[in-house]
Amino acid sequence: MFTGISMFTTAVRQAFKMTPNVVFVLGGPGAGKGTQCQKIVEHFGYVHLSAGDLLREERNKPGSQYGELIETYIKEGKIVPVEITCSLLERAIEESGKKNFLVDGFPRNQNNLDGWNKVMADKVNLQFVLFFDCPLEICTARILKRGATSGRVDDNIESLKKRFNTYSTETKPIIEHYAKQNLVKTIDATRPAEEVYKEVESLFRKGAGDK
Ligand SMILES: Nc1ncnc2c1ncn2[C@@H]1O[C@H](COP(=O)(O)OP(=O)(O)OP(=O)(O)O)[C@@H](O)[C@H]1O
Ligand SMILES: O=c1ccn([C@@H]2O[C@H](COP(=O)(O)O)[C@@H](O)[C@H]2O)c(=O)[nH]1
Numbered sequence: 001m002f003t004g005i006s007m008f009t010t011a012v013r014q015a016f017k018m019t020p021n022v023v024f025v026l027g028g029p030g031a032g033k034g035t036q037c038q039k040i041v042e043h044f045g046y047v048h049l050s051a052g053d054l055l056r057e058e059r060n061k062p063g064s065q066y067g068e069l070i071e072t073y074i075k076e077g078k079i080v081p082v083e084i085t086c087s088l089l090e091r092a093i094e095e096s097g098k099k100n101f102l103v104d105g106f107p108r109n110q111n112n113l114d115g116w117n118k119v120m121a122d123k124v125n126l127q128f129v130l131f132f133d134c135p136l137e138i139c140t141a142r143i144l145k146r147g148a149t150s151g152r153v154d155d156n157i158e159s160l161k162k163r164f165n166t167y168s169t170e171t172k173p174i175i176e177h178y179a180k181q182n183l184v185k186t187i188d189a190t191r192p193a194e195e196v197y198k199e200v201e202s203l204f205r206k207g208a209g210d211k
Helices: 003-015 033-044 051-060 067-076 082-096 110-119 136-150 157-180 193-205
Strands: 021-027 047-050 100-104 125-133 184-188
Touching (some): 021 033, 021 157, 033 125, 033 193, 047 051, 047 082, 051 067, 051 082, 051 100, 067 157, 082 100, 110 157, 125 157, 136 157, 157 184, 184 193
Parallel strands (some): 021 100, 021 125, 047 100, 125 184
């Protein structure tokens, strides 16, 4: 998908040495990834790309080829095949024309990692992985509270159990994979959002990802 646009914009970016910088943002459901990303956007001018939001947007498009599949995967807390997610991310990066991106909620499993490495890894500079560490009980309380108003099909206890299971069995190993490469910055996400952000801000001020 989107190969024509993507080849052109990749060539332009390379010619002008504008390789996009990417920070992966990971953590359990309700750890506060989206909340912290908004603050980073405000203060550091990153573009926030939530893989979940991109999938929900795609699901809501009338006549989308993948609408039903995405709906089922989200309800079941399962991870959508990487070809779909990765092409949505690639298009969003290319179309924005910007330099710095927070890729929130991706890569979530080995299939995501392999697909990203195949298509995107050489086109971007992975700065680091921001990991919001938060225990299941706190995440559960946050999500159930959010569920009262979010309208999300997966902000309920049944879906949440499945999402946590997927997170523990499939996403945690991805965080460990990056930790072995010394790329993970772990943040204690149990504190109030403003306190969490103080630590996040200091990481970004120090240029955590500068290599
Ligand atoms: N540090 C915090 N303390 C208390 N509540 C928080 C904190 N951070 C976020 N929240 C609230 O918890 C809920 C989940 O936060 P958020 O949407 O940022 O999490 P997330 O990790 O992006 O979740 P998901 O992966 O399910 O989209 C929201 O209602 C948010 O307002
Ligand atoms: O890379 C991704 C990101 C998300 N999903 C699916 O979407 C839901 C919700 O994700 P949030 O990050 O909480 O918005 C997630 O449970 C998956 O079903 C995905 O498949 N791949």
